[in-house]
Amino acid sequence: MALLRRDSLGTGQLLRLVLLHTAWEVGSGQVRYSLPEESKQGAFVGRLAQDLGLEVSELVPRMFRMVSKGRGDYFEVNLQSGVLFVKSPVDREEVCGQSPLCAIDLEVIVDKPLRIFHVEVEIQDINDNAPVFPVNEQNLGIAESLTLPGSRFPLEGAFDADIGTNSLLTYKLSPSEHFTLDVTANDDQIKSAELELKKSLDREETPVYRLFLTATDGGKPKLTGTVQLMITVLDVNDNAPVFNQSVYKVQMLEGSANGTLVIKLNATDLDEGIYKDITYAFSSLVPPHIKDTFKICEYSGEIRVKGKMDFEYINLYEIQVSAKDKGNPPLAGHCKVVVEVLDINDNAPELTITSHSLPVPEDAPPGTVVALISVSDRDSGDNGKVTCSIPPDLPFQLVSTFKNYHSLVLAEAVDRERVSEYKILVTARDEGAPSLSASSSILVPIADVNDNAPAFPQPVYTVFVKENNRPGAHLLSVSASDPDVRENAFVSYSVVERSVGEQQPVSSYISVHSESGHIYGLQPFDYEELQVLQFQVSARDAGFPSLCGNVTVQLFVLDENDNAPAVSPPGSGRGSPGPELVPLSAGAGHVVGKVRAVDADSGYNAWLRYEVQEAGTAGPFRVGVYSGEISTTRALEEADGPSQRLVILVKDHGEPALSATATVSLSLVESPQAVKWDSRQRVGSEGPLVDMNVSLMIAICSVSGLFVLVIIVYVGLRCHPGPEVMCGPGKATVVFSSEVGSWSYSQRQSRNLCVGEGTAKNDLMVFSPNFSDSAENGEHEKLQVAQGLIVALRDVSSSASSSI
Incomplete structure (x- = not known):
């Protein structure tokens, strides 16, 4: 008796094999085996040689062979052991389909003697196939509001390739408050499923329902299959378009180019088809300036810039927009778009000179307000913050008084004679990025005050005039300049009066034209009486108070041969x-x-x-x-x-x-007596000659000593500084110079000196120094002292000459 053993078989299957084997032995003489489908390669089926009554040792000599009848080569016999085993796994559904009984017939042939045995291997079904729906998704369309509760909608069932209890299916629907599942079975126990509506539908509330229908077979373990039910709620025009926001806020930079997208609106209509086709438009309440600035696309809902946006003109726009569907009648939704215009630095600062205090006197104290400057910028924020500046190295500064106002004040003293006017460039610059600036020029003239005394171009004028000049002749001209203007620069000339010689005033010798500065001689000069005439000319301006300056004029009288010996x-x-x-x-x-x-x-x-x-x-x-x-x-x-x-x-x-x-x-x-008398006369005359020689020597020594004393005194006076001299409020400078060198011929006295039998000495010449540096009144006093010594020396010389 052949026994079929398998670890995977249950007790019922083993009993069944035993019964089949006993029936075969008694009745047909065939061998039957039972094998679960999908058994792995090499799985034990049965001891075929033993069950057929063949010895294992005679299988080869008798040429044992096995032939499958057209269902594939699934099995094989081990000739050494006589065991039938699985050569390749068997899929019952592939071999037998839905047939309740599935068996594979084998024929075993041996020779010597020839015998044929029939072997049948029954393939038992296992639950290896899950229920399968024909599609993965079933679509249903149900109209909203028109479909009543209790309506049924048939569903397509699942298929299970297994047989028996493995193919018995049960259905289950995922939970839903609107739908339920109704399953019925016909006489053939074939079940059908229907979808039943429990509650009315609202497409706008739930346009699509996604439910899952699950089929479960009766195998162990149970296998399932699932299909998704896509239930679409069909629309009617019962909803108006709706914007996702009632108010949209958008920020835009001013000056944005035409065509710049502001916002793309999107209104939704819960309806479908033509009921959800929406067109956009500005509300009829939108003012004209908004329509001039913006435009809206009817179909896309895009709002774009149409005109110029200027923050300084309008910085906020409120645009009412409506969206309409194409229902009959059409329904509309509304929203508001708030466009906030952001400022950019597109406006340069503006400068305004609001007041002037011009011209500025040159003696104005520091801190004097020259002008008030106001600045403004139409931008806002940092773009509207303005700082003012002026170039450095100017005697002015800007002082911030209060918001947007600056004072241009004098920072230091000014001098009109150095700079008569200032062109000040005031620059206002904002703090934008990039910053913008504006400039304005202020011309600040400096008003003159009488702060400069007339000044001569040289400290001393030297003129040489021949004696016996014509009365009223023009001697020279002096000219002083005053850097002031107008009356402060109008100079008039006059002689500083003093006595000359025997208490004769200077004005008796010369006169000065008050406007031109021409100096005229009033009388002929006599060299033998006057060799040097030194006087001062004063130049006085017409300012208040007036200032004056002095200059020294050295007039040297030149000798002419107007005296015969x-x-x-x-x-x-x-x-x-x-x-x-x-x-x-x-x-x-x-x-x-x-x-x-x-x-x-x-x-x-x-x-x-x-x-x-x-x-x-x-x-x-x-x-x-x-x-x-x-x-x-x-x-x-x-x-x-x-x-x-x-x-x-x-x-x-x-x-x-x-x-x-x-x-x-x-x-x-x-006559000797005459000669003797003459000799006596000569001796008598020689005595005076001897006395004259002694006197001459004394005179020469005195003159030399006095001359050395003059030099020493003069050097001492030159080394001692003198005080300043002020003429009125100004300072007068008295300086001595000469056109003929550092020592000039100034005073010369001619005396005929006869010394005994020697040669007569003519022309004892005495020189007085001229000064090339500026000197004040002290220098004038020094010169007077030196000249006094020279005069004394001349007198001594004259006395000596007279005595000789």
């Missing part, structure tokens, strides 16, 4: 005039007399030359060219006659030269 009569030195006695014994070079002459002029005009007027009549005598001494040229002889008469011509070196003549009578004597 004056000859002293011969013998005037002896007390009475008479002929000169000449001894006949006098040898060559014997001085017999001297012609004395003096010229009141100076320099070359006073340098005298002596000569015999008629050289042929001089005989044995000659005259010294510059000394005037008459001496013998040879030893005298009786042939020379008892007397000689010489006409001596004395002339100066002026241009033209002036001259004088002196007649000298010479008597030749032989």
Whole structure:
């Protein structure tokens, strides 16, 4: 008896196999096996050789072989053991479909002797197939409001490829308050399912219902299949379009270009079809300026910029929009779009000069308000915050007084003579990004005050005037400048009065034209009386109070040859005039007399030359060219006659030269008494000459000492600073200079000095210094002291010369 064993079989299946095997042995002679479908490869089916009554050892010799009858090669026999096992898994549904009995027939053939055995392997069903719906989703359409509760809608059932209890299906619907499931079975136990409506539908509330229908078979374990029921609620026009917000808030930058999208509105209509087709439009209540600025697309609901948005004009727009469907009658929904316009820095600051205090006096104190400046900017926030500035290095500053107002004030003292006006560029700049700015120029003129005294271009004017000038002749012109303007710069000239010489006022010598500064000589100058005229000219402006400045004028009188030599009569030195006695014994070079002459002029005009007027009549005598001494040229002889008469011509070196003549009578004597008398006379005259020499030496020493003293005093006075001199409110400068150098010919006195038999000394010249640096009144006093010493020196010299 063949036994079919399998671990996976239950007790009922084993009993069934035993019964089948016993029936086969008794009746048909066939072997039957039972095997669950989907058994794995190599699974044990039965001991085929033993069950067929064959020895395992004779399977090969008898050429044991097994043939499957057209259902596939699912089984195989092990010839060494005679065991039938699964060669490949068997799918009952594939082999037998829905047939209740599924078996695979096998034929076993052996030779020697030839025998054929029939083997049947029954394939038992297992629950390996879940119920399957024909589609994954079933769609149903139910009209809202028109379908009444209790209405039924058939559903398509599931299919299970298994058989028996494994294919018995039960259905279940997912929970729903609107739907329920009704399942019925016909006589063939085939079940059908229907969907029943329990509650009216509202498409706008729930347009689609998604339910799940589950089919469960009767196998163990149970398998299920699911289908989704898509229930669409059909629409009627019972809903108006609705915006998802009643108010939309949008921010837009001002100046946005035309066509810029503001917002895309989206209204929804819970209806469907043409009932949900919506058109958009501005409400009839929208004012014209909004329609000029914005436009709306009828179908898309896009609102775009149409015109110019200017924050400074309108910064907030409220737009009423309506949405209508295409129902009959159409229904409409409404919303409001609030467009907030954001400011951009598109406006430059504005500057306004609201008040002026011009011109500004140059003596105005710091802090004086010059102008009030107001600034404004139409933008807002940082774009509207404005700061003001002016260029640096100006004597002005901006002071913030209160909001949007600044004061332009004087920061430091100004000088009109240095800068007469200021062009101030005021710049206002906002704090936007990028910042914008505006500029405005303020012309600030500086008003003049009389703060400058007239000033001469040079401290000293030096002029040389020949004596004997024509009265009223123009000598020179002085000119002072005043950097002030108008009456503060109008200069008038006058002479600073002082005494000259013997208490004669300066105004008696010269006059100054008050407007032009021309200086005229009022009388002829006489060099022999006045060599230097030094005076001051004052320049005074017309301001209030007036200021003045002084300048020193050094007028040097130049000598002209207007004095002829004056000859002293011969013998005037002896007390009475008479002929000169000449001894006949006098040898060559014997001085017999001297012609004395003096010229009141100076320099070359006073340098005298002596000569015999008629050289042929001089005989044995000659005259010294510059000394005037008459001496013998040879030893005298009786042939020379008892007397000689010489006409001596004395002339100066002026241009033209002036001259004088002196007649000298010479008597030749032989008497020793006469000679002795003459000798006594000469000795007597030599005594005075000796005294004259001593006096001359004393005079020379005195003059030299005084000259050295003058130099020392002058140097001391130059090294000692003098006080400033103010003329009125201004300061006058008195400076001495010269056109001829640092030492100039100023005062010269000509004296004829005769020393014994020596050469006469002419033209003792005394020089006074000129000053090239500026000096005040102290310098003037120094000059006066020096000049006083020079005058004293001149007087001493004159006294010495007179005494000689």
